[in-house]
Amino acid sequence: MKELRDYRKENIEKRELKPSAFLNPVPLVMCSLGDMEHSNIITLAWAGTVNSDPPMISVSVRKSRFSHQMLKIGGAVCVNLVSAGIVREADLCGVRSGKDIDKFAVTGFTKVASPVHGVPMIGESPVNIECTVKQILELGSHDMFLLNIDAVHVANVLFDEKDAVDLSKARLVAYSHGEYYELGKILGFYGYSVAGDAALKRRTRK
Amino acid sequence: MKELRDYRKENIEKRELKPSAFLNPVPLVMCSLGDMEHSNIITLAWAGTVNSDPPMISVSVRKSRFSHQMLKIGGAVCVNLVSAGIVREADLCGVRSGKDIDKFAVTGFTKVASPVHGVPMIGESPVNIECTVKQILELGSHDMFLLNIDAVHVANVLFDEKDAVDLSKARLVAYSHGEYYELGKILGFYGYSVAGDAALKRRTRK
Numbered sequence: 001m002k003e004l005r006d007y008r009k010e011n012i013e014k015r016e017l018k019p020s021a022f023l024n025p026v027p028l029v030m031c032s033l034g035d036m037e038h039s040n041i042i043t044l045a046w047a048g049t050v051n052s053d054p055p056m057i058s059v060s061v062r063k064s065r066f067s068h069q070m071l072k073i074g075g076a077v078c079v080n081l082v083s084a085g086i087v088r089e090a091d092l093c094g095v096r097s098g099k100d101i102d103k104f105a106v107t108g109f110t111k112v113a114s115p116v117h118g119v120p121m122i123g124e125s126p127v128n129i130e131c132t133v134k135q136i137l138e139l140g141s142h143d144m145f146l147l148n149i150d151a152v153h154v155a156n157v158l159f160d161e162k163d164a165v166d167l168s169k170a171r172l173v174a175y176s177h178g179e180y181y182e183l184g185k186i187l188g189f190y191g192y193s194v195a196g197d198a199a200l201k202r203r204t205r206k
Numbered sequence: 207m208k209e210l211r212d213y214r215k216e217n218i219e220k221r222e223l224k225p226s227a228f229l230n231p232v233p234l235v236m237c238s239l240g241d242m243e244h245s246n247i248i249t250l251a252w253a254g255t256v257n258s259d260p261p262m263i264s265v266s267v268r269k270s271r272f273s274h275q276m277l278k279i280g281g282a283v284c285v286n287l288v289s290a291g292i293v294r295e296a297d298l299c300g301v302r303s304g305k306d307i308d309k310f311a312v313t314g315f316t317k318v319a320s321p322v323h324g325v326p327m328i329g330e331s332p333v334n335i336e337c338t339v340k341q342i343l344e345l346g347s348h349d350m351f352l353l354n355i356d357a358v359h360v361a362n363v364l365f366d367e368k369d370a371v372d373l374s375k376a377r378l379v380a381y382s383h384g385e386y387y388e389l390g391k392i393l394g395f396y397g398y399s400v401a402g403d404a405a406l407k408r409r410t411r412k
Contacts, residue, residue, distance in 0.1 A: 008291045012316055012329035014359035017371075021255045022335055022358045023233055023263050024287060024373060025380045025389055048254020049227045050266050051345035057229050058264065058350075060256050081230060084393055085214045091399040110218055123218035129228055139257035139352075144264075146345075152228045153220035165223075167230060167383040174231045174380045174389060175396075177373040179411075183231060183380060184390025187290055190381075193297040205385075 021046075025174035025181065030080040030090050031059060032120050033070050036113055039120040041103040042067040043094030045175040046142060047079070055149040057131060060142035066098040071145055075133050076117035079147070080125035084171040084182045091180070116151045126170040128153040168205075227252075231380035231387065236286040236296050237265060238326050239276050242319055245326040247309040248273040249300030251381040252348060253285070261355040263337060266348035272304040277351055281339050282323035285353070286331035290377040290388045297386070322357045332376040334359040374411075 026045045034040050046060035057079060061068050071077060082090045089107040096103070104111045110123030114130050121128040131147035160166050174181050186205045189195075195203070232251045240246050252266035263285060267274050277283060288296045295313040302309070310317045316329030320336045327334040337353035366372050380387050392411045395401075401409070 008289075008330040009316075010363050011289075011332050011361040012318065013362045014334065015362050015365065016321060017358040017360060019261050019355045019357060021258050021261045021263075021355070022333060022360075023235070023253065023255045023285065024333070025231070025233060025378055026255055027229055027232055029229070046255045046257070047229065048256075048264060049229045049232055049252045050254075050264060050350050051252070051348045052227050053347040054345075055225050055227045056345055057227075058254060058256060079229065083214075083217075087393050088399050091394060091396065095397050095400055110215075112218065115222060124214040126217050127228060127230070128220065137352075139260075139262055141259040142257045144256050146343075149225045149227065151225060152223040154223060154228075155217040156219045156221055157216050159221065165383065168385070168387075172231055172382060173393065176378060176389060177371065179374070179395045180393045181374075181389040182391045182393055183382060183387040185290075185388045187293050187379065187386045187388055188297060189385050190297065191301050193294050194301055 025176035028082045028087070028090060028173050028175045028180065029059070030082060030093055030122060030125065031067065031077050032080055032122055033067060033077040034120060035118070036111065036120055039104055039111060040067050040070060040098035041093045041122070042098070043090045050146065056134070057129070057147045057149060058144050059147065060139070060144045062142055068143065071133055073133050073136065076119045077131050077133065077147065078114050078119050078121040079129040079131055080122040081127040081170070082173045083126050084173055086124055087173050087180050115153070121153070126155045126158060126172070231382035234288045234293070234296060234379050234381045234386065235265070236288060236299055236328060236331065237273065237283050238286055238328055239273060239283040240326060241324070242317065242326055245310055245317060246273050246276060246304035247299045247328070248304070249296045256352065262340070263335070263353045263355060264350050265353065266345070266350045268348055274349065277339055279339050279342065282325045283337050283339065283353065284320050284325050284327040285335040285337055286328040287333040287376070288379045289332050290379055292330055293379050293386050321359070327359070332361045332364060332378070
C-alpha cells in the first residue's frame, strides 16, 4: 500500500452541517414515460442502482411532480443517461413541468418507441434503460420507485472492435452539490489496487 | 433552446444488451462502521440519495459481505465520500474483506470517533455523513439499507470566504462501468437552462 499522501490530512478538521442530502456525486438521468402520443420527461438525480440480480434501479420523485401520477406499479418507464452534449436539455427537463410544455418538442429530442415496452425513449441519449415499476415506498418529501430493469440499449458508436462497451466515449455527466460535471480523468478500475502486472498493463488507460 | 447539435444523432442507433445494472455514473462511498475497537470499512457503488426531507440515503450490500452482519435496524454507520487522493485505498476496501484485514490499519486512514454516534469515520475523507439504519429490504443479490442522515461533517478546507461549501475542491470520484473517474469540467448548475443573465454571470464558473 502506497504511503498515505500528506495533503489529505488537511481533510481531518471538519465543520458540522445540519443533516441534508449530501451524498455526492450522484447520477443524472432523464426518465421518459407515457406513450408515443402523450409522453413526458423528468430529470432526476435521486437515482441509484439498488440490486444486481435481478438488476434494479431506484428513482425518487416528489408527489407534486407531473410525472409522479404517470408512475404506477407494473407501469413502464425508460431511464435515459445524460451526456455532456445534452446536459442543457436535461436541466430544462428538470426545472420545467410537463404540465406546461411538451418536453420532446421543446428539446428537439428524437422520440423512439422502446423495443420491449413501446415507451418513449430519448434517441440522443447514449444509453436507454427500459424498466418496470415493481414497488413504491413513501419516504416523506419523495416517493421511492423500485424499478426492474428489462432491457438496456447502448449506442452503437460506443462499442469497440472487440464488441465491448467503452462508456468513456459517452462523456457522461454526474451531479454534485448543485452542479453538473462531465466525467474527467480515469484513475483506475475495480480491483486495480490488488491487480497483478499483467492485468494492470492490459487495463490501465493510456 | 439551442439547436440540437448534430453529432448526437449518432446515438440513435442502439444495440440491445441483456438486462444488467447499467445506470452510470454512480457514487463511490466508503461505509465505516462498528466501534473504535472493532471497525470495518466497505466500499460501495450501489448507493444513492433517496429522499430530501427527512434526508435519506440507500446503500445495497450483499448478504455475504462481512459488513452485512454489522448493519442492523437502529445501528449507526458513517458514509464517507471518496476523493481522487484516496481512491486507491477505497478500491482496496471494496475488494478485500474485513474478515482478513484491518482496513484502517492497512490503508493508514485516521480513525475518528464520529461526533453524534461515536462510530469510526475516515478522517481523510472530505465529507463524513453519519447515518442510522431505518429499514432493510431484501431485493435478491443485495439487501438495500435505507439510512436516515443524522449529521454531515465537511472538511474545513472546502469552505470559501462566504462560508459556502465549494465541493469542486474536493476532487470527488464517480464510478462508471467498472472504472473510477475524477469529476471533470463543470458544465452548468441546476436551473442554468432557464436562468437570467444576472444569475448566469454570478454562478457560472470561470
